[in-house]
Amino acid sequence: MAYAVEMLGITKYFPGVVANDSVDLKVKEGEIHALVGENGAGKSTLMNALYGLFQPDEGTIKINGEKVVMQSSNDAIQRGIGMVHQKFKLIPSFTIVENICLGSEPRKNKYFIDKKEEYKSVVEISDKYGLKIDPSSKIRDCAVGIRQRVEILKTLYRKANILILDEPTSVLTPQETDELFKVIRNLVNKGKTVIFITHKLREVMEISDTVTVLRKGKLTGFKPTSETNENEIARMMVGRDVLLRVDKKAIESEQKPILEIEDLVSTDNRGLVALNQISFEVKPGEILGIAGVQGNGQSELIETITGLRKIERGIIKIRSKKINRFSPKSIRETGISHIPEDRIERGLNLDATIEENLIVTSHDKKPFSSMGIFDFNKIEEFSEQLINEYDIRTSNSKNKAESLSGGNMQKIVVAREIEEDPDLLIAAQPTRGVDIGSIEFIHKKIIEARDQGKAVLLVSTELDEIMSLSDRIIVMYEGEIVKIIPGGIADEEELGLLMAGIVPDTLQSKMRREAK
Amino acid sequence: MKEFINNINWRPFIIIFLSLLLSLLIGSIFMISSGYNPLNVYLMMFQGAFIGKINIMNSLKNATPLIFTSMAVLIAFRTGTFNIGVEGQLFMGAIAAAWAGFSLEGLPSIIHIPLSLLFAIIAGALYAMIPAILKFKFNVNEIITTIMLNSIAFLFTSYLVNYPLRESPMAPQTPKVFESARLPRLTDSSQVSVGIIIAVIFAVIFWFVFKKTTFGFRTRVVGEASSFAEFSGISPVRTAFYGMLISGAVAGLAGGVELLGVHYRFVELFPTGLGFNGILIAWLGKGTPLGALFAALFYGGIQSGAMTVDWITSIPRQLSDTLLVLMVFFIAAEGMFDWVWPLKKKFLNKKDQKAGVEKNA
Ligand SMILES: Nc1ncnc2c1ncn2[C@@H]1O[C@H](COP(=O)(O)OP(=O)(O)OP(=O)(O)O)[C@@H](O)[C@H]1O
Ligand SMILES: [Mg+2]
Numbered sequence: 122m123a124y125a126v127e128m129l130g131i132t133k134y135f136p137g138v139v140a141n142d143s144v145d146l147k148v149k150e151g152e153i154h155a156l157v158g159e160n161g162a163g164k165s166t167l168m169n170a171l172y173g174l175f176q177p178d179e180g181t182i183k184i185n186g187e188k189v190v191m192q193s194s195n196d197a198i199q200r201g202i203g204m205v206h207q208k209f210k211l212i213p214s215f216t217i218v219e220n221i222c223l224g225s226e227p228r229k230n231k232y233f234i235d236k237k238e239e240y241k242s243v244v245e246i247s248d249k250y251g252l253k254i255d256p257s258s259k260i261r262d263c264a265v266g267i268r269q270r271v272e273i274l275k276t277l278y279r280k281a282n283i284l285i286l287d288e289p290t291s292v293l294t295p296q297e298t299d300e301l302f303k304v305i306r307n308l309v310n311k312g313k314t315v316i317f318i319t320h321k322l323r324e325v326m327e328i329s330d331t332v333t334v335l336r337k338g339k340l341t342g343f344k345p346t347s348e349t350n351e352n353e354i355a356r357m358m359v360g361r362d363v364l365l366r367v368d369k370k371a372i373e374s375e376q377k378p379i380l381e382i383e384d385l386v387s388t389d390n391r392g393l394v395a396l397n398q399i400s401f402e403v404k405p406g407e408i409l410g411i412a413g414v415q416g417n418g419q420s421e422l423i424e425t426i427t428g429l430r431k432i433e434r435g436i437i438k439i440r441s442k443k444i445n446r447f448s449p450k451s452i453r454e455t456g457i458s459h460i461p462e463d464r465i466e467r468g469l470n471l472d473a474t475i476e477e478n479l480i481v482t483s484h485d486k487k488p489f490s491s492m493g494i495f496d497f498n499k500i501e502e503f504s505e506q507l508i509n510e511y512d513i514r515t516s517n518s519k520n521k522a523e524s525l526s527g528g529n530m531q532k533i534v535v536a537r538e539i540e541e542d543p544d545l546l547i548a549a550q551p552t553r554g555v556d557i558g559s560i561e562f563i564h565k566k567i568i569e570a571r572d573q574g575k576a577v578l579l580v581s582t583e584l585d586e587i588m589s590l591s592d593r594i595i596v597m598y599e600g601e602i603v604k605i606i607p608g609g610i611a612d613e614e615e616l617g618l619l620m621a622g623i624v625p626d627t628l629q630s631k632m633r634r635e636a637k
Numbered sequence: 638m639k640e641f642i643n644n645i646n647w648r649p650f651i652i653i654f655l656s657l658l659l660s661l662l663i664g665s666i667f668m669i670s671s672g673y674n675p676l677n678v679y680l681m682m683f684q685g686a687f688i689g690k691i692n693i694m695n696s697l698k699n700a701t702p703l704i705f706t707s708m709a710v711l712i713a714f715r716t717g718t719f720n721i722g723v724e725g726q727l728f729m730g731a732i733a734a735a736w737a738g739f740s741l742e743g744l745p746s747i748i749h750i751p752l753s754l755l756f757a758i759i760a761g762a763l764y765a766m767i768p769a770i771l772k773f774k775f776n777v778n779e780i781i782t783t784i785m786l787n788s789i790a791f792l793f794t795s796y797l798v799n800y801p802l803r804e805s806p807m808a809p810q811t812p813k814v815f816e817s818a819r820l821p822r823l824t825d826s827s828q829v830s831v832g833i834i835i836a837v838i839f840a841v842i843f844w845f846v847f848k849k850t851t852f853g854f855r856t857r858v859v860g861e862a863s864s865f866a867e868f869s870g871i872s873p874v875r876t877a878f879y880g881m882l883i884s885g886a887v888a889g890l891a892g893g894v895e896l897l898g899v900h901y902r903f904v905e906l907f908p909t910g911l912g913f914n915g916i917l918i919a920w921l922g923k924g925t926p927l928g929a930l931f932a933a934l935f936y937g938g939i940q941s942g943a944m945t946v947d948w949i950t951s952i953p954r955q956l957s958d959t960l961l962v963l964m965v966f967f968i969a970a971e972g973m974f975d976w977v978w979p980l981k982k983k984f985l986n987k988k989d990q991k992a993g994v995e996k997n998a
Binding site: 427453485494495 | 849854858861869871872
């Protein structure tokens with residue numbers, strides 16, 4: 122069978138790093154090709170080279186057997202390559218339709234955008250591939266999962282034949298991932314080729330035909346998926362065996378809760394009710410997991426607690442002290458730290474250095490500054506310590522955050538917020554986009570915090586993560602708490618039903634009432 | 638040493654150099670068309686700017702207010718706010734300094750000068766507070782309000798010198814400030830005062846604040862990533878508000894220093910353009926205090942050079958403004974110099990890069 126993509130001996134230097142070191146990638150036409158490797162292994166770099174975002178320093182690229190030199194992503198699009206980036210490239214104030222068609226809008230009389238046609242074709246594609254969206258809502262009102270879909274639609278709209286998906290599932294729920302996989306299979310059936318980056322080996326086994334493994338910029342594996350297994354891939358990636366099991370001591374906590382929420386009501390960006398009279402509490406030494414399909418109020422809940430969203434009604438208390446009208450800064454000072462779900466928008470300043478990103482939340486405290494003047498030696502010392510401990514792959518702590526790979530950006534946010542030493546740690550999708558070795562590490566850190574008597578509020582779309590870490594689990598559906606269950610006895614099936622808003626008990630009682 | 642040179646980011650320097658070259662080139666088209674040899678004119682200009690004590694002093698005099706106004710523009714800009722109102726705030730500062738200078742009698746210089754400057758600072762800051770409040774309380778665009786407030790400041794000061802503060806029926810101007818309020822001059826032969834020293838000190842302070850202090854850090858975070866700032870406990874509104882107040886204060890000080898150092902009285906035709914040129918100088922200095930300091934000194938020189946050219950030839954002194962605008966234009970369009978970088982890459986051979994990698998690993 123012919124190769125759709127052949128990248129041979131690709132080498133790419135960045136200041137102080139060899140991001141790709143004579144890497145080969147061969148993708149057959151019509152296959153699903155998984156590209157895996159640790160954070161910073163060079164996956165995105167390799168794909169950016171294929172998408173024409175830069176030319177590799179060495180090596181050749183062939184598309185459908187023909188040698189090509191691509192000066193820009195326009196060249197790549199012309200050759201039928203489409204890419205969904207790890208960092209979204211959408212315009213927040215534009216609608217979904219406008220974002221999808223941006224730059225190649227259908228015309229009416231040559232000079233005017235044909236809005237109707239635009240809308241129609243977007244709906245058509247979204248139906249065809251089963252990517253549900255509300256075409257006229259603005260991107261800034263959309264959850265991360267929806268933005269992801271828009272990005273995929275964007276490449277489909279441009280008639281891509283070879284689709285590069287850079288970690289598409291790291292922002293999706295398991296259900297959404299299943300849907301995406303259906304979409305991908307559908308695409309492949311119609312003769313398209315998909316290159317797919319992921320950190321989840323389960324997904325590699327489930328969907329890919331061939332897998333390529335990178336490690337520290339070098340090629341370490343290239344095999345048909347059917348001839349390998351998760352353990353072997355993990356070994357090729359990390360160079361050691363990885364145990365994805367969490368060891369956790371049981372803790373009985375009779376202490377007063379750290380966080381208390383009573384009858385909380387707040388609205389989403391469009392002014393609709395997002396939280397409908399939510400009440401719960403988190404005790405010291407407890408991890409409270411919040412499960413739910415994305416967009417059922419979890420984001421709004423966290424933003425309300427951290428002071429980033431207005432409270433309509435209800436009470437939020439930290440150690441029995443009401444913090445309803447506190448600014449985000451004062452809320453942090455009461456001992457809350459927060460790993461946000463959107464690391465690019467909220468969690469990082471990409472223009473600033475790694476050091477600056479690591480100290481920003483405590484930049485005005487000792488030892489980083491005194492009397493308003495920085496102590497750069499202390500900052501550097503602290504940063505290097507965190508870079509080591511959290512295994513952030515970079516050549517220099519003074520590099521810009523922008524130069525990091527996606528997973529390493531996430532590690533910066535996690536490191537900063539955990540090292541704040543909070544009483545309450547709010548962690549939203551804490552392991553999004555990080556490799557298996559680092560997931561292990563971050564989980565260990567979260568449990569360590571709990572064992573030290575801290576309260577942890579964990580929001581995750583990964584059911585595995587919720588089930589293995591949480592002491593109690595809250596299931597949210599349409600802005601309400603469907604049920605609170607102890608962590609130990611939760612099973613995946615029950616959680617799945619609850620997340621869809623189906624409560625077995627109430628169903629029964631309702632039926633009984635109706636029978637009378 | 639080689640490493641040191643490699644670590645410097647040469648890009649801005651190259652861009653500025655190429656912009657200057659292009660501006661001079663375009664300027665020479667005009668000269669040739671009026672029958673002058675551009676090389677001679679530029680030589681004349683250079684001499685008029687930087688050769689000889691009087692010329693240097695005049696250049697410094699020109700630079701003084703521009704250093705202040707460019708700093709004023711910078712601090713607001715760092716927080717993401719466009720203070721187009723530096724001009725108006727400068728006028729308010731100047732008239733406040735004038736009033737303090739001629740109406741408070743019998744003070745020793747050591748008190749009178751700082752007090753008058755303080756009046757200027759407060760006037761500028763208060764005047765900047767209007768657009769700041771409008772923006773941060775009511776979400777009114779600061780660019781529009783500051784432009785409007787500039788006109789109001791021109792008209793208001795004009796009213797003051799025509800009526801309440803008018804010295805005599807002869808001319809629309811205030812009385813001269815007392816000797817005790819005048820900034821000491823550096824020489825007898827030029828109008829340059831200790832204002833230039835204050836200005837340079839201010840530029841260095843700004844550099845220090847931006848580089849080393851938590852406040853300077855916050856202004857940058859707010860300007861670069863506002864929702865990240867909010868998330869991390871830095872209030873974007875409060876920081877930008879302070880930025881605007883400081884901006885106004887420094888603009889007011891610019892007016893005060895200009896008045897107490899050069900003119901001694903507010904006349905209806907108080908020089909305009911100091912604020913606007915401050916915006917351009919800030920650009921020319923690539924948004925850094927020391928860059929702006931050098932840009933202001935450089936432009937002060939071009940201005941006095943253009944004066945010399947004006948006296949000797951028939952090329953008008955506006956030549957300096959033309960060159961400034963051209964340079965800023967080219968610097969703003971820095972993308973057009975992108976063809977330069979691949980050239981540099983060719984010079985650095987691959988071996989060097991590899992060696993660098995191994996050393997860093
Ligand atoms: N613009 C850049 N400037 C400097 N270094 C960079 C730049 N982009 C990437 N790098 C470096 O190149 C290496 C590879 O990065 P890349 O983004 O390809 O990793 P990745 O495999 O996609 O990782 P992840 O799984 O975390 O997304 C990293 O060490 C990264 O820091
Ligand atoms: Mg990546």
